[in-house]
Amino acid sequence: MGGMPSPFRIGMWVFGGLLGLTAMEIAAANALPRPLPALAVLGVAKAGLILWFYMHLHQLWEEEE
Amino acid sequence: MSALREGHAIAVPLRVPRFGLWLFLLSESMIFATLLSARFILQGTYRPAELNQALGLAITLILLTSSFTANRAEIAIAHGKTSTFLRNLLATIILGILFLIGVVAVEWPEAMHFAPPSSGYGTVFFTMTGMHAAHVFSGVVILSLIYRLGRRGAFGPGRMWGVEGAVKYWHFVDIVWVFFYPALYLVR
Amino acid sequence: MRDLLRVFGLWLILTLLGEMVALQIPFPPAMASEARVVDEAFRYLLIVGTPVFTFVLSVLFYSLLRFRAAGDPPEDGPPVFSHTPGALAWLAVTSLLALSLVIQPGLRGLMELGWMGPFSGSAAADGEGTLVVQVQARQWSWLFTYPQYQIQVKDRLVLPMGRPVRFEITSRDVVHSFWIPAFRLKIDAVPGRTTLLVLTPSRPGRTAVEPTLRVQCAELCGTGHAAMTATVEVVPADQFAAWVDQQRKQ
């Protein structure tokens, strides 16, 4: 916690990333003939962002703070 | 005896309940994985043209924003900023309620013409959104309890497991929608 | 070492006895040519399974007799924690055994029966001489339709001998299962889809004389499940033709 990029700012960047990925999802759904693979990849990316930065998955294999 | 038991409860390090919560979420995710698979097994990538795309996008953005505010609330309490914490938590609860209104009060009545007894897509659509909405609802209830405790000053840096757990659950509900939204509204 | 030799001897004797039993076990009458594949697979598994069975049993019996302590054992046994070559050998033997059973009788039997493709059940026999019988299962009876002859009978199945029959099976309500024990193969009757079973009756007979020659529902389907049977008659070709004529007149 603390450090240079403040946690608030990381949260903001992640939120921006989620919005961007959502925009790409909609674009993929409208542009591609079979959007399922692209949607799956984008969905995994979004879930990964939330898991890692919002849910702190890394805490699981870190020592007690 | 009871002192011993309480002492035991306090001595448990934070990673124990944290691990337990992750296991619970892992288990829960199997429910949604099954429903997601059922959607593709039964209906392939079929999607009715008359789904309200604007509404689907709107509730998706609402839920993503709520995850953002939930994250801010968690960081704020970790830094001891109680008022920022409460403000963001309240925003999260309100966004959650807005999401529920969007699904149950707006989307469902519009989708009634493909409601279960008539169409196969309705079966998966209503079950998936319903199951997810039930989890959003329970998340709103939990966050409200946390808000109530937070106003009484129950949390602060180093004693915020309640907040952390509730917020993790909320993010989990958001992740479910991350997969449900494209599966219900975007695939073809 | 003496112990190992003795247990090996015990294993040989028990295996010999076991195989004698395994070769003797009688099967119910096999009245379709496909039944042979099933019975051969069963016999093969008995023959291969017996040494495995007797091996564990010999070690168990021998230990029980030889290593038994009179009462409360005064001392502990030898501190053997593991034996890596032994464990690896064990792993190799069990894996090879399991894989060999997948191939024979598993895959081989499936191939012979024609159960390998994208269809549900046997590969369709489309030859000229194939008799088609559409089977509709419902709570709690069987309806047999012979589309080539435009006849329909309830709870009574008449089949010519020596001619492949393609059963096209479906259900009107819940899941049932079409099974004639004397023919061995079975497949479920599922609402909304058609499953296939190809059988070639090879011996004449009828239910009243041979009770394993009956259609029996083999998937729990509600109140009348136990009684959901149909009689079967396997008759020579000329008798079958006569029966068809008689049915069409009705």
Added chain:
Amino acid sequence: MRAFFPIGRGLLGGGLGYLIGAGMIAALRGQGLTAEPALAVGYGLGLIGWLLGVGMWEVWVREWLGWPVHQEEDRSWVRYFRFTTDHKVIGVQYLVTFLGLMLVAGLLAMLMRLELMRPGLQLFSRNQYNTVMSLHGIMMIAVAVATIVGGLGNYLVPLMIGARDMAFPRLNALSYWLVPPAALALLSTPWLGGFDSGWTAYPPLSEANASGQVLFNLAFITVGLSSILGGLNFLTTIAFLRAPGMTWSRLPIFVWSIFATSILSLIATQFVAVALLMVLLDRILGTGFFDPARGGDPLLYQHVFWFYSHPAVYIMIIPAFGVILEILPHFARKPLFAYRWAVGGFFGIVGLSFLVWAHHMFTSGMPSWLHAPFMATTELISVPTGLIFLSALGTLWQGRLWLRTPMLVALAFLANFLIGGVTGIFLADVPTDLHLQDTYFVVGHFHYTILGGMIFALVAGLYYWFPKISGRMYNERLGRIHALWFFLAFQATFLPMFGLGLYGMNRRVADYPSYLAGGNMLVSMSAFVLGASFVFLIAHLAYAWARGPQAADNPWRARTLEWQTTSPPPVENFPILPRVIGDPYGYGVPGSPYAWIAVAGGEGE
């Protein structure tokens, strides 16, 4: 009176919850209190009311509301009737409840065998028989899933790893108290027309039959929830609460088996919950998951159902392997042979168990190309299972076998499970399965693995840990008589079933053609003798608990931690937490203690 206060309050809460939920729906829809939607909502609220009444109000709701939590601890026998967090009390609660359930379900089995003694219908109507058969099935499934894990596991895992309690003691209590309402719901199905779809509840049958089906589904989901929470608790406990020095390679094998099982119950159980929920939605809200006319598919249910229910048989049998492998070294006075291989075997089974589900569906009408892969994975299960046998036989070899009752039952387990395993090959191999599927061959096979396996292990474990749990000793002579009686009656009951199945006796039937009468008579007669052996067992143990001689702290001279404390253990398990310094099964190694237990005076072990 005081003892029954929480249960009375729970029943009151449950009843009120049901009336409110069912009443609301009944009023809204203008139907009776037992119409299916009312039934479902009433059950849900009733369950919540029961839990709040039985004790959740004090320990949870007050905390959520920010009020002080007060929890009364009582050391008299009254604690067994309360919402307590002591894992030992919860373990006993599980054991007694499920042994009671086992007797009820066993009685149902006796009734079934009475009906099947002769061809024709004597005792029941066809529908009654189907309900009795379905109830027997689901109750025994619950017994098999939960008795070793919930009973012995709860009691022993914290003791064996040197912990004071489970990681989440209150969650543990919740897991247990979810069971009684589910049992009550199952037992009340006959008043709603019963349910005749077996424990597998295949649609469309389970969507067309009497309303008892609704309660069955809800009860199954409730027991599943209990199993999930239990699994979560065990995983966290074993991962984090081990005593100092208790490394993963010093874990008793029983703890490993519970760990492996918990992974399965945590992950797999949700699938059956969803499958049953889909049936409920189809019945109550008119969705069409399994209706082919509306885009549904009956086979979807079977896939989802077996994706849980095959792993479920390993939820039953892995803890049984754990009990047996735990007992063998102590009574062979020899280290557990190939410990690491046995642990590997557990995880091999866990991994493979998710890849074999469709072997229940070889005749289901699924595409035939699925047969070969599922046949291969199923046959491969015999490899990790073989490692368990390697460990067991290697432990016996050249040991000093001490043939007390737990050991005798453990040896019987090995023989039974061997038969169960070998006959399993016939069902895994598709060509033979196409004939044997849904016959008494299957019934014989799974009773050899579950009754001959899991229940025999449970009985062995009961004898083994009885002195620890009760502080009393059972009667050795009666124990040995029972072991022999149990084993022989079991063989006589289930061995003939293989022949019956081969000759065309299909399962789940109230009646059969008369040519099968001889075998069925034999099975029925033996079944009654087998049933009596259970009554004998329970009576013997109950008597020993009340009147038996005091047991020593460590009557088996075993090395594992649970035997290093008093019998029965004190509330805090160990006066001071032990420090583990050696191998749990280091028999025969001169001067190798397992654990260092400091006592109040400061003495060592």
